[in-house]
Amino acid sequence: MTVSSYPSTPTTGHLFGLGVGPGDPELITVKSLRVLQSCPVVAYFAAAKRESNARRVVSGYLSSDQCELRLTYPITTEAVPHGRTYDGMLAEFYDASAQQVAEVLDRGCDVAVLCEGDPFFYGSYMYLHSRLAHRYPTEVVPGVTSILAGAAVIGEPLVSRDEELTVLSGVLPIDELEARLRRSDAAVVMKLGRNLAKVRTAIERAGLLGRAHYVERATTADQRILPLAEVDAATVPYFSLVVIPSDTARSR
Amino acid sequence: MTVSSYPSTPTTGHLFGLGVGPGDPELITVKSLRVLQSCPVVAYFAAAKRESNARRVVSGYLSSDQCELRLTYPITTEAVPHGRTYDGMLAEFYDASAQQVAEVLDRGCDVAVLCEGDPFFYGSYMYLHSRLAHRYPTEVVPGVTSILAGAAVIGEPLVSRDEELTVLSGVLPIDELEARLRRSDAAVVMKLGRNLAKVRTAIERAGLLGRAHYVERATTADQRILPLAEVDAATVPYFSLVVIPSDTARSR
Numbered sequence: 001m002t003v004s005s006y007p008s009t010p011t012t013g014h015l016f017g018l019g020v021g022p023g024d025p026e027l028i029t030v031k032s033l034r035v036l037q038s039c040p041v042v043a044y045f046a047a048a049k050r051e052s053n054a055r056r057v058v059s060g061y062l063s064s065d066q067c068e069l070r071l072t073y074p075i076t077t078e079a080v081p082h083g084r085t086y087d088g089m090l091a092e093f094y095d096a097s098a099q100q101v102a103e104v105l106d107r108g109c110d111v112a113v114l115c116e117g118d119p120f121f122y123g124s125y126m127y128l129h130s131r132l133a134h135r136y137p138t139e140v141v142p143g144v145t146s147i148l149a150g151a152a153v154i155g156e157p158l159v160s161r162d163e164e165l166t167v168l169s170g171v172l173p174i175d176e177l178e179a180r181l182r183r184s185d186a187a188v189v190m191k192l193g194r195n196l197a198k199v200r201t202a203i204e205r206a207g208l209l210g211r212a213h214y215v216e217r218a219t220t221a222d223q224r225i226l227p228l229a230e231v232d233a234a235t236v237p238y239f240s241l242v243v244i245p246s247d248t249a250r251s252r
Numbered sequence: 253m254t255v256s257s258y259p260s261t262p263t264t265g266h267l268f269g270l271g272v273g274p275g276d277p278e279l280i281t282v283k284s285l286r287v288l289q290s291c292p293v294v295a296y297f298a299a300a301k302r303e304s305n306a307r308r309v310v311s312g313y314l315s316s317d318q319c320e321l322r323l324t325y326p327i328t329t330e331a332v333p334h335g336r337t338y339d340g341m342l343a344e345f346y347d348a349s350a351q352q353v354a355e356v357l358d359r360g361c362d363v364a365v366l367c368e369g370d371p372f373f374y375g376s377y378m379y380l381h382s383r384l385a386h387r388y389p390t391e392v393v394p395g396v397t398s399i400l401a402g403a404a405v406i407g408e409p410l411v412s413r414d415e416e417l418t419v420l421s422g423v424l425p426i427d428e429l430e431a432r433l434r435r436s437d438a439a440v441v442m443k444l445g446r447n448l449a450k451v452r453t454a455i456e457r458a459g460l461l462g463r464a465h466y467v468e469r470a471t472t473a474d475q476r477i478l479p480l481a482e483v484d485a486a487t488v489p490y491f492s493l494v495v496i497p498s499d500t501a502r503s504r
Contacts, residue, residue, distance in 0.1 A: 126502075158373055160378055
């Protein structure tokens with residue numbers, strides 16, 4: 001079934017940003033599952049030649065009469081053509097993606113946009129939200145984030161009582177990482193990949209290596225959990241985490 | 253049905269820390285719901301003479317053959333007897349609560365401990381976890397936190413790309429709050445209650461009042477969302493939030 005086969009209707013469809021959780025299909029919420037199964041069109045971002053992680057999470061919940069709108073990234077950071085910028089090409093891609101979704105909504109069909117974790121927590125859904133939420137009835141359904149899935153599989157409380165939690169990106173400069181890690185009671189560093197060695201050095205300098213856990217694909221069959229000190233930096237995907245639970249929460 | 257009516261069995265029960273999400277019963281995960289309905293005993297903390305928030309979330313999912321183990325806090329901060337400390341009395345209460353749960357587990361019954369939001373994110377479940385997880389088979393099922401429910405109902409992305417998110421407690425001193433808020437791209441301040449006026453002043457000094465949202469009981473029928481500037485400080489419960497979304501995420 002293709003999108004163009006839907007009839008036009010006088011009212012527009014609803015846009016849903018659906019958190020599908022961290023990986024285990026059972027960690028979707030009852031609401032996201034209900035909305036997902038009620039939508040004739042299911043949209044998601046994906047890298048070229050790769051399966052979408054969010055789609056993989058819900059693959060068992062989709063039915064054959066749902067139409068899929070795959071929004072495939074045109075480029076990677078490594079392959080930007082001469083005279084173009086990565087950000088510029090991405091902005092064009094998000095504009096075109098929003099236009100595709102808008103055409104479905106204009107036909108009166110509801111669209112579920114799948115988001116790994118939570119739509120508003122570092123999610124690419126926000127690029128559609130900023131372009132469409134003021135034009136169509138829109139609802140965001142929150143989801144379980146990878147950081148709390150990480151804490152759950154480690155089995156240590158992340159943060160308690162009056163403590164501070166800081167969530168950082170691994171792309172930050174090493175001195176920035178170290179300074180911010182020193183200030184916080186508990187921390188999560190996202191977006192590791194090629195940043196792993198730098199992130200680990202910053203954590204070591206901050207005196208936190210002993211309680212830093214490496215977590216990859218938490219709650220899926222491919223889950224890997226290791227002390228950060230033991231991770232081979234060559235094997236680390238971009239979507240992995242370091243979780244540094246509060247030192248005191250575990251012994252409350 | 254009382255706990256003592258369960259027969260002894262040679263193997264112990266499983267302990268489950270179940271995130272039940274922020275308030276809307278549909279924002280429980282499929283897994284938490286399944287585990288909840290499989291457990292003969294359901295435990296939760298509650299203040300004296302008050303309904304447990306976590307129990308209220310799942311009340312429609314419980315069946316009459318499930319036994320409830322209510323763990324009622326003995327005191328409030330206002331009423332600590334002479335010669336005792338609040339922390340000391342709480343520690344005794346958590347010890348006794350863990351003992352009650354252990355007795356059920358020793359009879360071979362699985363126990364689901366209900367946790368509003370997520371068990372390892374500022375949750376009181378951790379007081380049972382630290383006392384029991386090394387003695388019984390234990391699993392934590394993560395949940396949707398109030399901070400992402402807050403972002404969803406406001407309708408603004410919380411944090412994006414390489415930004416930092418900071419989660420703070422409203423009990424911090426005003427200068428600490430201001431300094432930490434100034435450093436972060438996005439922030440959430442929890443545990444407002446009587447701290448509201450102080451928190452608001454810190455946010456104003458940090459230049460963030462214009463994008464600070466007050467959120468109370470997000471995703472429930474009693475939800476209140478207001479610009480922080482308009483909130484009457486006298487009407488603010490302890491379990492309410494200020495959400496300060498990233499300034500740039502909304503226009504990505």
